[in-house]
Amino acid sequence: MSLPLNETLTDHLDQWLIPAARQGGVEPPKRESYLFGAPKSIELGDVATSAALSLGKLLKRKPLEVAAEIAAHMALSPLVSSAEPAAPGFVNLRLSPAAYGRVLADAAAEGDHYGETSYGRGRRILLEFVSANPTGPMHVGHLRHAVSGDVLARILSAAGYAVTREFYINDAGNQVQTLGRSFRTRCLQAVGEAAQIEEGMYPGEYLEVLAREFVAEAGLDAAAIRAMPDADIAWEARNRCLVLVRRDLAGLGVEFHNFVSEKALYDNGTVAATVERLKASGATFEKEGAVWLRTTDDGDDQDRVLVKSDGSLTYLVPDLAYHADKFDRGFDGCINMFGADHIGYAARLRSGIKALGHDPSKLEIVTLRLVFLLDEKGERTKGSKRKGDIVEAMEVARDVGMDAARFFLLARSTDSEIEFDLALARQQSDLNPVFKAQYAHARVCSVVAKAREAGFTAAEPSPAAAAHLGHAIERELLLAVAELPRLVERSAAEHAPHHLTRYALGLAELWNRYWSAAKTDDSLRILQPDRPEQTAARLRLAVSVRQALRNSLALLGISAPERLERAVVDDVVE
RNA sequence: GCGCCCGUAGCUCAGGGGAUAGAGCAGCAGCCUUCUAAGCUGUCGGUCGCAGGUUCGAUUCCUGCCGGGCGCGCCA
Numbered sequence: 001m002s003l004p005l006n007e008t009l010t011d012h013l014d015q016w017l018i019p020a021a022r023q024g025g026v027e028p029p030k031r032e033s034y035l036f037g038a039p040k041s042i043e044l045g046d047v048a049t050s051a052a053l054s055l056g057k058l059l060k061r062k063p064l065e066v067a068a069e070i071a072a073h074m075a076l077s078p079l080v081s082s083a084e085p086a087a088p089g090f091v092n093l094r095l096s097p098a099a100y101g102r103v104l105a106d107a108a109a110e111g112d113h114y115g116e117t118s119y120g121r122g123r124r125i126l127l128e129f130v131s132a133n134p135t136g137p138m139h140v141g142h143l144r145h146a147v148s149g150d151v152l153a154r155i156l157s158a159a160g161y162a163v164t165r166e167f168y169i170n171d172a173g174n175q176v177q178t179l180g181r182s183f184r185t186r187c188l189q190a191v192g193e194a195a196q197i198e199e200g201m202y203p204g205e206y207l208e209v210l211a212r213e214f215v216a217e218a219g220l221d222a223a224a225i226r227a228m229p230d231a232d233i234a235w236e237a238r239n240r241c242l243v244l245v246r247r248d249l250a251g252l253g254v255e256f257h258n259f260v261s262e263k264a265l266y267d268n269g270t271v272a273a274t275v276e277r278l279k280a281s282g283a284t285f286e287k288e289g290a291v292w293l294r295t296t297d298d299g300d301d302q303d304r305v306l307v308k309s310d311g312s313l314t315y316l317v318p319d320l321a322y323h324a325d326k327f328d329r330g331f332d333g334c335i336n337m338f339g340a341d342h343i344g345y346a347a348r349l350r351s352g353i354k355a356l357g358h359d360p361s362k363l364e365i366v367t368l369r370l371v372f373l374l375d376e377k378g379e380r381t382k383g384s385k386r387k388g389d390i391v392e393a394m395e396v397a398r399d400v401g402m403d404a405a406r407f408f409l410l411a412r413s414t415d416s417e418i419e420f421d422l423a424l425a426r427q428q429s430d431l432n433p434v435f436k437a438q439y440a441h442a443r444v445c446s447v448v449a450k451a452r453e454a455g456f457t458a459a460e461p462s463p464a465a466a467a468h469l470g471h472a473i474e475r476e477l478l479l480a481v482a483e484l485p486r487l488v489e490r491s492a493a494e495h496a497p498h499h500l501t502r503y504a505l506g507l508a509e510l511w512n513r514y515w516s517a518a519k520t521d522d523s524l525r526i527l528q529p530d531r532p533e534q535t536a537a538r539l540r541l542a543v544s545v546r547q548a549l550r551n552s553l554a555l556l557g558i559s560a561p562e563r564l565e566r567a568v569v570d571d572v573v574e
Numbered sequence: 575g576c577g578c579c580c581g582u583a584g585c586u587c588a589g590g591g592g593a594u595a596g597a598g599c600a601g602c603a604g605c606c607u608u609c610u611a612a613g614c615u616g617u618c619g620g621u622c623g624c625a626g627g628u629u630c631g632a633u634u635c636c637u638g639c640c641g642g643g644c645g646c647g648c649c650a
Contacts, residue, residue, distance in 0.1 A: 032590075040593045050592055057630065133650070173650055184608065186601060232612080290648055301576060301646070308648040315650050340644045343578050369579065390588095412587065415579055417643065419586070424599095433598060435612045447609045454609095490590070490626070505597080516614035519605075527609060542609095564612075 001118055002057040002106045004486040005099065006036040006047060009079060016073040017051060017274045021058065029054040042472050045084065045092025046479060053089040063089025100475070103461035103482040107544040108461040115484040115551045119492060120161035126326050127153050129337040130249070131168040132571075134518050135179045135237075136204050137244040138393040140420060141339065143252070144371050144409045146393070147557065149337050150254040150365070151410055151497040159492035164331070165256045172262040173315050175294070175419060179204065179241065180234025186211030187225045187233070199467050210240045243282070252402065253557055262318045265325075271313065274321035274356070278306060283355035298351035298360075320352040327358040335495065337366045366416050366495045373462050374421040391422075400425040400432070403558045407434035410556055411501045433505055435564070437553060440508035442564040443515055444546040447526050451539050454527060458543050459536035468537035471524065472512045476540060481548040488555070497556070511545055 021028035034051035052070050056063030066502075067085035074083040074091060077207065079099035084092050107114045129149025132142050149165070156163045170176075182202040188195035189211045199201050214236060215225065225233075242259075249256070265271050275291075275405040278284055283294050289309035293316070297302050305314050326334050338345065343365075350360035372380040374392060404425070411433070412418055424431070457463035469478060484503070489501045518525040526538040550560040 035590085037590085037605065044593085048593090053630080063630080086593075088593075170650060175650055258595095292648095305648045308650080312648085313647065319650095340579075342645085342650095344645050345650095349575085366642095367578075372643095416587075417580075421586090430612055431599070432612095439610080439629085441610050443610060443613085450609055494590080497589080502597080509597085512613055513615095515609075516605095516611090518609075519614075522608090525609065551635090564610080 002365045006483045009036045012077045026058040039092050042476050048090050048092045067091050081512050096464040097467040100466035100478045101422050103478050104461035104540055104544050107547045114547050115488050116158045117489050119159040119489045123332040124162045126334045128166045133170050133175050133456050134241040134347045136206055139249040140391050140396055143393040146254045147406050147409050157489045158488045166258045167256045172266055176234050176238050179237045183237035184233050187215050190215045191222050193222050217396050231376045251394050265321050268377045270321045281355040295351035297350045300347040304348045323353055324356045333362050335364045340369050343367050365451040369417045371418045371420055374419055404432045404434045406482040406558050410497050413498050416456045428542045437508040439564050440511045441549045441560045444542050445562040456535050458539035465537040465540050468534050469541055484548050500552050500555050507549055
């Protein structure tokens with residue numbers, strides 16, 4: 001596992017910058033503010049820093065003069081072949097074959113692990129996501145949660161964190177009782193009784209299917225169905241719905257380490273104990289026959305009931321019991337992925353966690369904004385479970401393909417709403433950019449295979465090989481490959497899976513550009529029979545690009561096929 | 575009314591205080607005897623919602639407006 005290239009360069013810069021700042025009697029600027037990054041154009045240099053702009057200001061010196069000194073210092077690094085100051089105070093570096101050789105060597109040595117870093121090493125994170133109520137199959141909204149959580153977990157793991165994926169089952173509240181009533185109705189219908197689904201019940205067709213299966217398996221008649229206690233029939237429905245949820249998750253390739261049941265927290269006494277702990281914390285008070293938690297002390301807009309006046313508990317209590325349990329298990333941090341409709345819940349949750357003696361700042365909340373469906377008429381709908389006409393997650397995923405569904409849902413920031421255009425996804429799925437990324441990968445595989453047939457082998461990953469990769473686009477490709485570890489760290493730190501999606505697409509476009517340049521310039525063809533060293537170096541580049549592309553797609557849970565044939569699209573005459 | 579989020583090209587969206595603001599799709603003009611055309615090249619297209627402020631420098635940070643979304647229960 002290697003240090004990202006720009007970190008190494010910034011380390012070298014710091015050898016000059018920190019003493020220079022101290023000698024000038026000022027504190028150096030924040031390292032993050034001057035890390036090496038992409039310059040405006042590859043023509044200016046391979047990487048650039050704005051360190052002189054901020055340091056020049058602090059030292060009250062002309063930034064361009066400081067830039068010149070930084071350039072002189074950077075030129076001493078073996079990773080740098082030239083360094084130039086540029087107005088108003090940038091320093092542009094051209095990297096040396098040694099630097100590019102290191103990129104090639106890292107990608108080769110680390111293989112499928114290239115991109116992983118030690119950023120979060122030694123830190124244990126609990127990631128809770130989806131946590132769909134066990135009242136039916138997953139719908140499209142859950143789909144975003146499932147793939148986003150899955151990918152965030154992969155990213156955190158790649159960044160060195162030890163991640164536990166958990167699913168909290170809300171199986172003790174009113175919704176499960178409602179589910180039980182709905183299920184009993186469907187069971188009665190299944191044996192020919194004239195029962196009716198009433199307002200407020202779950203009207204979905206899936207319950208009819210589950211009910212038919214249940215009465216057939218258990219051999220129940222109407223009397224036996226009516227005789228079943230509420231709790232038993234609700235639990236039966238809960239279990240069967242959970243099977244649906246787990247089936248959908250498996251179908252999406254999303255795995256969990258633990259499923260934690262709310263009801264189990266009641267049954268084993270954790271919830272009751274939590275009530276006592278909260279009361280003992282001094283953060284509660286009694287009013288109107290109920291017990292309240294003073295969450296307004298922590299920025300909530302109103303205090304929250306813990307124990308209702310009828311003696312029953314609000315859902316906040318088992319949820320706090322669950323979170324206290326998370327912290328008791330010794331995680332360094334907990335991340336919850338919340339839907340937009342649960343944003344207001346964060347304040348009371350943190351307040352309760354504090355009352356239970358834990359550090360609420362260790363709970364981080366990622367909010368996923370809504371997924372809207374665009375139907376055939378172009379109208380926005382929200383696909384909700386209670387309306388009955390839900391759009392099931394798997395239906396959409398199968399429709400557009402698992403890879404395309406993932407790519408689409410992961411292409412945008414979690415803070416951004418998504419418009420899922422079903423008609424477009426169904427009819428024109430070849431427009432989905434996921435194919436571009438996969439196609440680029442298949443092309444790299446293709447040329448590597450061709451090279452093998454022709455007897456070429458990739459060069460050893462070395463500065464000597466890198467020295468043959470002098471075209472601007474080759475340097476851009478090497479820089480893009482070099483960027484992956486840094487991008488993994490950034491995506492982990494920001495809890496932002498969408499960076500990886502854009503990375504994969506950008507790298508694919510770069511490769512396609514490189515590939516196509518050979519169509520008008522034969523000297524850019526990868527396989528050059530009369531120039532074996534050049535060919536070997538380019539094959540090494542190709543293999544490195546393939547690795548970065550494959551690894552970024554793997555982090556997204558998207559397949560990287562070695563071959564991708566264009567489907568023959570027949571114009572359907574209707 | 576309060577909280578969170580969004581407002582950037584015709585559309586869908588990226589943009590970690592820095593150089594001439596980007597991508598995909600759509601439009602226009604080209605490119606398949608060559609390592610895969612699900613691709614590439616060129617071109618058209620922007621008062622980064624508005625107004626202030628901080629800064630050497632603001633699409634980015636702060637404040638206030640305007641427009642849109644989601645919440646605001648002794649439901650979960």
